[in-house]
Amino acid sequence: xxxxxxxxxxxxxxxxxxxxxxxxxxxxxxxxxxxxxxxxxxxxxxxxxxxxxxxxxxxxxxxxxxxxxxxxxxxxxxxxxxxxxxxxxxxxxxxxxxxxxxxxxxxxxxxxxxxxxxxxxxxxxxxxxxxxxxxxxxxxxxxxxxxxxxxxxxxxxxxxxxxxxxxxxxxxxxxxxxxxxxxxxxxxxxxxxxxxxxxxxxxxxxxxxxxxxxxxxxxxxxxxxxxxxxxxxxxxxxxxxxxxxxxxxxxxxxxxxxxxxxxxxxxxxxxxxxxxxxxxxxxxxxxxxxxxxxxxxxxxxxxxxxxxxxxxxxxxxxxxxxxxxxxxxxxxxxxxxxxxxxxxxxxxxxxxxxxxxxxxxxxxxxxxxxxxxxxxxxxxxxxxxxxxxxxxxxxxxxxxxxxxxxxxxxxxxxxxxxxxxxxxxxxxxxxxxxxxxxxxxxxxxxxxxxxxxxxxxxxxxxxxxxxxxxxxxxxxxxxxxxxxxxxxxxxxxxxxxxxxxxxxxxxxxxxxxxxxxxxxxxxxxxxxxxxxxxxxxxxxxxxxxxxxxxxxxxxxxxxxxxxxxxxxxxxxxxxxxxxxxxxxxxxxxxxxxxxxxxxxxxxxxxxxxxxxxxxxxxxxxxxxxxxxxxxxxxxxxxxxxxxxxxxxxxxxxxxxxxxxxxxxxxxxxxxxxxxxxx
Numbered sequence: 001x002x003x004x005x006x007x008x009x010x011x012x013x014x015x016x017x018x019x020x021x022x023x024x025x026x027x028x029x030x031x032x033x034x035x036x037x038x039x040x041x042x043x044x045x046x047x048x049x050x051x052x053x054x055x056x057x058x059x060x061x062x063x064x065x066x067x068x069x070x071x072x073x074x075x076x077x078x079x080x081x082x083x084x085x086x087x088x089x090x091x092x093x094x095x096x097x098x099x100x101x102x103x104x105x106x107x108x109x110x111x112x113x114x115x116x117x118x119x120x121x122x123x124x125x126x127x128x129x130x131x132x133x134x135x136x137x138x139x140x141x142x143x144x145x146x147x148x149x150x151x152x153x154x155x156x157x158x159x160x161x162x163x164x165x166x167x168x169x170x171x172x173x174x175x176x177x178x179x180x181x182x183x184x185x186x187x188x189x190x191x192x193x194x195x196x197x198x199x200x201x202x203x204x205x206x207x208x209x210x211x212x213x214x215x216x217x218x219x220x221x222x223x224x225x226x227x228x229x230x231x232x233x234x235x236x237x238x239x240x241x242x243x244x245x246x247x248x249x250x251x252x253x254x255x256x257x258x259x260x261x262x263x264x265x266x267x268x269x270x271x272x273x274x275x276x277x278x279x280x281x282x283x284x285x286x287x288x289x290x291x292x293x294x295x296x297x298x299x300x301x302x303x304x305x306x307x308x309x310x311x312x313x314x315x316x317x318x319x320x321x322x323x324x325x326x327x328x329x330x331x332x333x334x335x336x337x338x339x340x341x342x343x344x345x346x347x348x349x350x351x352x353x354x355x356x357x358x359x360x361x362x363x364x365x366x367x368x369x370x371x372x373x374x375x376x377x378x379x380x381x382x383x384x385x386x387x388x389x390x391x392x393x394x395x396x397x398x399x400x401x402x403x404x405x406x407x408x409x410x411x412x413x414x415x416x417x418x419x420x421x422x423x424x425x426x427x428x429x430x431x432x433x434x435x436x437x438x439x440x441x442x443x444x445x446x447x448x449x450x451x452x453x454x455x456x457x458x459x460x461x462x463x464x465x466x467x468x469x470x471x472x473x474x475x476x477x478x479x480x481x482x483x484x485x486x487x488x489x490x491x492x493x494x495x496x497x498x499x500x501x502x503x504x505x506x507x508x509x510x511x512x513x514x515x516x517x518x519x520x521x522x523x524x525x526x527x528x529x530x531x532x533x534x535x536x537x538x539x540x541x542x543x544x545x546x547x548x549x550x551x552x553x554x555x556x557x558x559x560x561x562x563x564x565x566x567x568x569x570x571x572x573x574x575x576x577x578x579x580x581x582x583x584x585x586x587x588x589x590x591x592x593x594x595x596x597x598x599x600x601x602x603x604x605x606x607x608x609x610x611x612x613x614x615x616x617x618x619x620x621x622x623x624x625x626x627x628x629x630x631x632x633x634x635x636x637x638x639x640x641x642x643x644x645x646x647x648x649x650x651x652x653x654x655x656x657x658x659x660x661x662x663x664x665x666x667x668x669x670x671x672x673x674x675x676x677x678x
Contacts, residue, residue, distance in 0.1 A: 004070050004136060004199040012067035016060045016190070021183030023056020025176060027092070049096050054089030057120050057186050061127045064190045070199060072133050080130035084123050091119020095156075110157055117153030120186055124148070124193045136199050144196030148189045155185025251325040253303055254310025262324035262332050266389060269334060273380035280380060281335035281344060282392040285351070285373040288404040290329035293367070301362040302329075305369065308360055316351065332392075341377070341409065348373050348407045356405075372399040376410035402471030424480055426462060427473055431489050435461055438493050439660030440511070442669060443631055443651040446644060451669050453651065455512040455546070456494040457660050458486070478518045484528075487519050491532050495543065497663055499536045506667050512544040512574060517551040526565050533569075540570030544595065548576050552591060563592045574631070578619070588626060596623040600634025603654075607639045617647045624648070 027049050062081065065074075095112035125145075128138070158181055249261040257265075266282070273280050287309065294302040306329065313323055313331060322334040339347070355371050374396025376388045395408040412419075430436055440454040460468045477483040494511050501508045515525055525545070533540050545566065552559035563573050574595035575588075588596070598619060606612050620630045632644050635654030644652055658669060 002201045004072070004201060006068050006070040006199065009067045009069060012063060013191075016064035016067060017183065017187045019063055020056055020060035020186040021179055023052060023059065024182035024186070025179035027053035027056060027096075027182075029175065046093065046096055050089050050093035053092035053096070053116075054085055054119070054123075056183075057088040057092075057123050058085045058127070060183075060186050061124055061190055064187070064194070065127065065131060068194060070133065070136075072136065075132050075134070077130045077132065080126065084126035084130060087122035087126065088119050091115045091122070095119075113153055113157035116156040117149060117189075120152040120156070120189050121149045121193070124190055128193070128197065133199065135202055137202050139198045139200065141196045141198070144192060148192040148196060151192055152185060152189040155181055155188065251310075253306055254313075254325045256310050256313070256331075257322065257324040259324065259326040259332075262322065262326060262334070263389075265322045265334055269336060270380065270388070277379060279338045279377060280388055281333075281339060281375060281377040282388040283333040283335070283348065283373065283375040284326070284389075284392045284396045285331055285333075285371045286396060286400065287329040288370045288372055288400075290369070293369070297362055297365055301365070304362045305360045308358070309355065312354060312358060313351075315354075335377075339377070344375060344377060344409065345407070348375060348409075352405075352407060370405035372396060372404045373407045374399050374410070375408070398472070401475045402469060420476065423465075423468070423473060424476055426465075427460075427477060427480075427482060430460055430462075431486070435463070436486075436489060436493075437461065438490065438497070438663075440497075440663065440666045441653060441660040442658045442666065443512075443653045444657045446649045446652050451658075451666075452507050453510045453512070454508055454666060455653065456490060456497075456514075458490050459660075474516065478516055483516050483519050484522075487513075487515060488528055488532075490514075491528060495532050495536050495538050498542055499538055500663075501667070502538075502542075504667075506670055508666065508670065510542050510544055510572070512546050514546045514576065515551070517548055520547055520551040520559075520562070521555070526562060526569070529566065529571055530569060533571075541572065544572040544574050546574045546576040546597065549578070556590065560590060560592065567592050567594075588623070588628075593628055595629045595631055598630065598632045600654075603632060603634045603636075603640055606643055607637070613643065616644075620647045620649055624650075 061084075062076075095116040098108050098112045098115070249258060249264075250256065251258045269280050272278065287305065290302065290305070293305055306325070309331075310325060316323065316333075320335060320337040322336070324332045326332045335344075352371050352373060355369065359366050359368055374392050374394070376391035376395060378388055378391075391410040395410040399406045399408040437459045439457045439459055441457060442451040443453040443455065444451060445453075458470060458474075460470070460473055462468055474483070474486075477486050491513055494513055498508065498511050519525060529540075529543065529545070532538075533543060552563075566573060572594040573592060574597055575591065575593050576597045577599045578596050596619070598616060602612060602616050602619075606616060616632070620632075623630045629650040631651040631653055632649050633653045635641050635644065635652050635656045637656055640654075641652055641656055661669065
């Protein structure tokens with residue numbers, strides 16, 4: 001048989017190599033997207049990268065085929081032509097999948113290059129199968145076939161290894177070099193593969209000298225397909241960029257802007273406000289006792305609360321507001337319009353009341369929560385250097401310190417650090433300057449309305465600042481190591497007053513004294529009480545220490561040991577604010593407690609909330625069955641007191657009966673009730 005020798009169109013050869021290099025660059029660039037993307041986008045980019053690489057191999061092959069001229073008409077089987085793309089895309093997918101794995105070393109890269117080489121070679125020879133020349137047969141040189149495979153594998157290995165080293169960095173040069181090697185490898189394999197084939201005229205064949213075929217149509221088809229792939233890659237990149245921007249500036253859980261977005265808007269508003277002397281309002285709020293939700297029901301419940309809260313907050317959104325979830329259980333609001341102090345206050349009350357009225361649900365559990373809110377507002381001018389965000393944080397911190405579920409709008413006289421430092425210096429000398437006083441709030445016997453038990457409450461009257469709330473100075477004392485000395489002053493003063501009443505015949509048979517969690521854990525409460533009751537020759541049973549759930553949560557075994565020693569001494573123990581912490585029934589069983597105090601939060605909606613009624617009556621019954629007395633605090637209305645009477649509560653405390661009184665006012669109240677009863 002006579003062999004036919006062909007030749008190449010150099011311009012089309014150059015075009016084929018260029019297509020291979022550009023396609024390789026695009027595919028390797030996509031490989032970087034695979035590494036950086038989230039799971040959902042990773043799969044999409046993996047598919048797009050494999051398709052781009054496969055189409056690059058395929059396009060290069062068929063453009064290279066059209067560059068080959070034998071002076072005879074060449075035809076292509078379209079089904080075989082498009083079928084040949086499958087091994088190229090499939091092998092590219094496997095190679096990129098392996099390359100994406102976080103495995104160091106050459107073995108994964110060698111595996112990738114092996115699959116890539118097999119894919120390139122398979123695609124080439126399937127593509128050759130699609131080509132037909134009437135009257136001409138093709139024969140292959142096995143040596144060149146094997147060489148073409150080796151070239152494809154080796155060049156792929158070098159290119160992928162180089163890219164693997166630099167894929168986490170944005171080195172365009174190295175990525176371009178990798179693409180050049182990859183594209184060059186694909187082209188080399190193709191033209192070595194073409195070298196392996198020999199064209200022979202079949203015996204008796206009548207050859208047509210008219211060169212026809214579908215070369216132009218093939219080049220146009222391939223070019224169109226590559227253009228569509230390139231367009232798809234660009235479109236997908238823009239979609240991912242928008243998705244990445246959304247991830248960068250928005251919170252996934254609530255859908256609200258995040259801290260980064262909030263601070264960016266804050267800086268923009270600040271700049272505009274300084275230029276135009278506008279007012280800005282910054283609002284921060286925390287979900288109260290959010291840790292309790294997480295600890296009691298799990299983090300999924302906490303996420304559900306934040307998600308529901310985000311939906312509720314979105315209802316307040318309007319063009320003049322920027323609302324964001326800053327972190328954890330903290331949210332922020334920027335107001336871009338001029339509002340007065342009263343308008344801001346009403347706005348904050350609306351937010352607080354709406355959240356307070358919501359019922360959050362998770363599985364079979366339902367619970368309510370409240371907000372602590374801090375805000376700051378200011379008209380800025382070019383010389384104003386105040387930090388509105390920091391001021392709002394100080395106001396929020398103060399709102400949480402004084403009991404939560406409150407609103408604070410920043411005032412330098414109340415919330416600034418200067419006030420805190422000044423208060424601390426004054427607090428160190430308050431006792432020696434006789435600025436502390438005690439008030440005594442009676443606990444009324446529910447069945448007889450007798451007054452024979454009181455709770456001692458400290459007050460600080462400063463000569464220039466006036467009355468300072470315990471909610472402000474007690475946390476300050478706890479943080480700065482003053483709480484033990486202040487508690488000792490309270491105990492000494494209260495026990496001394498009890499001794500005075502005892503000697504005067506005033507029928508007060510018990511005084512309750514609050515002990516902070518820090519003092520209980522570290523302040524040797526037992527020694528202090530033991531020494532004071534001994535010093536005043538006071539019956540220990542006339543002293544009751546009120547501790548909170550947080551006092552015992554840190555080390556339950558040590559707490560039980562301390563409480564046992566106090567009870568052996570004769571001191572009574574009350575668990576204060578029951579219901580505001582974890583309220584574990586296990587604590588009630590383990591702790592040696594004489595009195596259970598039900599928190600005011602259970603009383604506020606008692607009359608109108610049947611669930612609250614069921615909870616309170618059950619707690620009272622349970623505590624009494626465990627041998628405890630029950631005191632309910634925060635009672636402010638007659639209908640609340642009537643309900644508690646019907647539940648057989650032991651003692652009732654609140655403004656409905658008495659506010660905290662001076663010692664002489666307590667004496668009058670005792671004598672008055674004695675006359676009424678007699």
